[in-house]
Amino acid sequence: MQLANRTAIITGAGSGIGRATACRFAAEGACVGVADINDAAGLETVAMIEDEGGTGCFVHADVTVAPEVETMVSQTVDAYNGVDILVNNAYVCDGDDILTIGEELWNRNIRGCLSTTLLCCQAVLPHMIDRGKGTIVNIASVNGLLGLGEEAYSAAKAGVISLTQNIAVRYGEHGIRANSICPGSIQTPAWTAVLEKDPDLFNRLSKWYPLKRVGKPEEIAAAALFLASDQASFVTGTNLIVDGGLTAGLKRMGEELVGEGTE
Numbered sequence: 001m002q003l004a005n006r007t008a009i010i011t012g013a014g015s016g017i018g019r020a021t022a023c024r025f026a027a028e029g030a031c032v033g034v035a036d037i038n039d040a041a042g043l044e045t046v047a048m049i050e051d052e053g054g055t056g057c058f059v060h061a062d063v064t065v066a067p068e069v070e071t072m073v074s075q076t077v078d079a080y081n082g083v084d085i086l087v088n089n090a091y092v093c094d095g096d097d098i099l100t101i102g103e104e105l106w107n108r109n110i111r112g113c114l115s116t117t118l119l120c121c122q123a124v125l126p127h128m129i130d131r132g133k134g135t136i137v138n139i140a141s142v143n144g145l146l147g148l149g150e151e152a153y154s155a156a157k158a159g160v161i162s163l164t165q166n167i168a169v170r171y172g173e174h175g176i177r178a179n180s181i182c183p184g185s186i187q188t189p190a191w192t193a194v195l196e197k198d199p200d201l202f203n204r205l206s207k208w209y210p211l212k213r214v215g216k217p218e219e220i221a222a223a224a225l226f227l228a229s230d231q232a233s234f235v236t237g238t239n240l241i242v243d244g245g246l247t248a249g250l251k252r253m254g255e256e257l258v259g260e261g262t263e
């Protein structure tokens with residue numbers, strides 16, 4: 001049990017990576033505050049945790065709204081006498097390109113990914129500073145590392161990596177660690193609508209991955225567990241890329257160039 005006697009808040013825990021992380025943390029002994037804007041989805045995650053003998057409670061929160069974030073943290077702190085771990089996972093991703101994106105859409109992405117991370121950190125940090133310990137895991141994206149389109153989302157995710165580094169250097173002396181994770185493509189309900197229109201997408205996408213597949217939510221949960229646990233006691237300010245090798249290099253480019261040259 002890597003997280004026995006710990007309390008974790010996980011945002012966006014009603015689906016995908018957040019749900020997998022909530023279930024994994026609970027299986028490792030954590031009491032989990034399952035935060036989501038979608039009550040039915042969040043309650044389903046709590047039921048999944050309890051079915052496996054774990055402990056979790058649902059906290060309704062739209063993490064773009066500061067008072068709801070404050071309530072999310074105070075409810076979890078009251079229920080479990082403190083908070084040891086925060087996983088910022090909830091997000092918004094509305095794509096458009098640089099010339100056409102309007103200010104409203106830009107702000108929606110920055111708010112939904114980056115400002116939410118700031119708000120949640122601001123709400124938990126005083127509790128962590130008081131206790132002289134705590135760990136934060138921010139879910140960023142490979143979109144925050146290189147140009148893949150979805151400009152506003154990508155800029156927000158790059159900001160999440162920077163914010164994480166600054167939390168790490170500013171609050172390390174209080175025993176607080178902060179790290180980010182950059183997932184590659186992960187098969188979650190976030191892809192449902194796209195896959196309905198283009199059922200072959202993951203097959204084509206998989207070819208770009210050195211491991212020849214997209215990832216599973218449980219694989220990001222495992223990375224989050226490592227960073228949140230004492231296994232990572234000397235790891236802070238880092239960005240863990242969990243992308244099946246996608247961003248490691250451009251071997252496929254070389255193969256295509258050679259192929260084109262022999263045509």
Ligand SMILES: NC(=O)c1ccc[n+]([C@@H]2O[C@H](COP(=O)([O-])OP(=O)(O)OC[C@H]3O[C@@H](n4cnc5c(N)ncnc54)[C@H](O)[C@@H]3O)[C@@H](O)[C@H]2O)c1
Pocket residue numbers: 011012013014015016017018035036037038041061062063064088089090091092139140141142182183184185186187188189190191
């Ligand atoms: N799935 C991928 O391919 C992928 C790749 C890279 C990064 N990520 C990142 O992983 C994280 C999770 O993605 P996912 O694919 O599991 O998403 P998902 O759509 O499956 O789940 C997101 C959850 O967040 C909740 N949510 C959305 N806005 C919220 C808000 N304002 N307040 C509270 N809850 C809110 C939703 O209700 C939902 O339950 C995101 O930060 C995303 O950027 C995902």
